[in-house]
Amino acid sequence: MTHEAPFAIHSESQSNTGFASSFGLRMSPEKNTLTGIMTGCGEMHKVMSVVEKVARTRSTVLILGESGTGKELIAKAIHAMSGRSGKLVPVNCGAIPEEILESELFGHEKGSFTGAVSSRVGRFQLADNGTIFLDEIGEMSPKLQVKLLRVLQERKVDPVGSTRSIDVDVRVIAATNKDLAEEVKAGRFREDLFYRLQVVPVTLPPLREREGDVELLAQHFLERQAAELNRPELSFSNESLRTLASYNWPGNIRELENLVERIAILSESDEIQAEQLPEYLSQVIRLPSSPVFDMALPQIGVDFNALVDDYENKLITTALSQTGGNKKAAAKLLGLNRTTLVEKIKKKGLESKIEVCVMSDDMAM
Numbered sequence: 001m002t003h004e005a006p007f008a009i010h011s012e013s014q015s016n017t018g019f020a021s022s023f024g025l026r027m028s029p030e031k032n033t034l035t036g037i038m039t040g041c042g043e044m045h046k047v048m049s050v051v052e053k054v055a056r057t058r059s060t061v062l063i064l065g066e067s068g069t070g071k072e073l074i075a076k077a078i079h080a081m082s083g084r085s086g087k088l089v090p091v092n093c094g095a096i097p098e099e100i101l102e103s104e105l106f107g108h109e110k111g112s113f114t115g116a117v118s119s120r121v122g123r124f125q126l127a128d129n130g131t132i133f134l135d136e137i138g139e140m141s142p143k144l145q146v147k148l149l150r151v152l153q154e155r156k157v158d159p160v161g162s163t164r165s166i167d168v169d170v171r172v173i174a175a176t177n178k179d180l181a182e183e184v185k186a187g188r189f190r191e192d193l194f195y196r197l198q199v200v201p202v203t204l205p206p207l208r209e210r211e212g213d214v215e216l217l218a219q220h221f222l223e224r225q226a227a228e229l230n231r232p233e234l235s236f237s238n239e240s241l242r243t244l245a246s247y248n249w250p251g252n253i254r255e256l257e258n259l260v261e262r263i264a265i266l267s268e269s270d271e272i273q274a275e276q277l278p279e280y281l282s283q284v285i286r287l288p289s290s291p292v293f294d295m296a297l298p299q300i301g302v303d304f305n306a307l308v309d310d311y312e313n314k315l316i317t318t319a320l321s322q323t324g325g326n327k328k329a330a331a332k333l334l335g336l337n338r339t340t341l342v343e344k345i346k347k348k349g350l351e352s353k354i355e356v357c358v359m360s361d362d363m364a365m
């Protein structure tokens, strides 16, 4: 039997219709309209072929990746390719308080709590025969983790205040930018649920590790903006593309997408030059790999340990501020293991300083 993935690209010259091959060879944006996912990077092709394989099953998928790496887009692609007749129902577990989330997910009976003036169908039921996308699963409370485990094991939901369980046929996709294994170790996430969720884990590499993708995506987003602004001649100079490619993109594809939109709107020239890009992009390039201490020492001498300590603190807080508090990304920026960075932060008592610098960055945006 031959079957084609629904996103397959049809052209006279193409005989292979698999996801990875579609992505590997053909990059023009208009050809990927079903999933909207663009990539030319080998690591992402591997991810996409896992996505393609798992899409047609009912297996639970756990999508991991830093903020802005496309987790939601992948969830949509999996649902689109699943052939399931029901809807894709998204739930942001991090944005909804526990009590409300419980009734959102599982529904409730009339009068089951103050304010429950009528009964309500939960999102699991709404996703029957379809897919539920549990975003920011790492934020789910222990109580709801237990209830979710039951749904995954028995495919039944128990509405709040009801004595009767409802059968559901729902495919579960969960996503998080947290290190869930770490959350399990810290006792904040149930180990049994973790294993139930990560039947098929899909880890999205950060943009800085996707070779060639910054240029590809930047041009794709620019073409989209150019069409929107009715300025088809908008383009990037080679140097501006090089500058974009050399930045580390802590906010990943979302950061790139927003930046391109802003630059396209503001650009007076048709060809966008490197000088039009925000300074922080090229500052990163100018950062020496081993910053040199070039100050003469005062006659009275220095406190060596205190100076080294200050320098370390500054490096750590700067890295965290640049990565919006993301320890994994900050560790990468510093060339450290994540665990080494976490230990240093603890030992130096830097947690509160970090919060302040990440918050003040947010406010400046």
Ligand SMILES: Nc1ncnc2c1ncn2[C@@H]1O[C@H](COP(=O)(O)OP(=O)(O)OP(=O)(O)O)[C@@H](O)[C@H]1O
Pocket (backbone or CB within 6 Å): 036, 037, 038, 039, 065, 066, 067, 068, 069, 070, 071, 072, 073, 074, 177, 217, 253, 254, 257
């Ligand atoms: N490979 C890609 N090709 C084209 N657009 C992409 C790609 N990956 C992500 N995007 C776009 O980048 C933006 C961020 O993607 P998405 O919301 O899926 O990320 P996320 O990982 O869910 O982020 P967060 O963790 O912050 O919720 C979206 O506008 C999405 O359409």
Ligand SMILES: [Mg+2]
Pocket (backbone or CB within 6 Å): 071, 072, 135
């Ligand atoms: Mg998301």
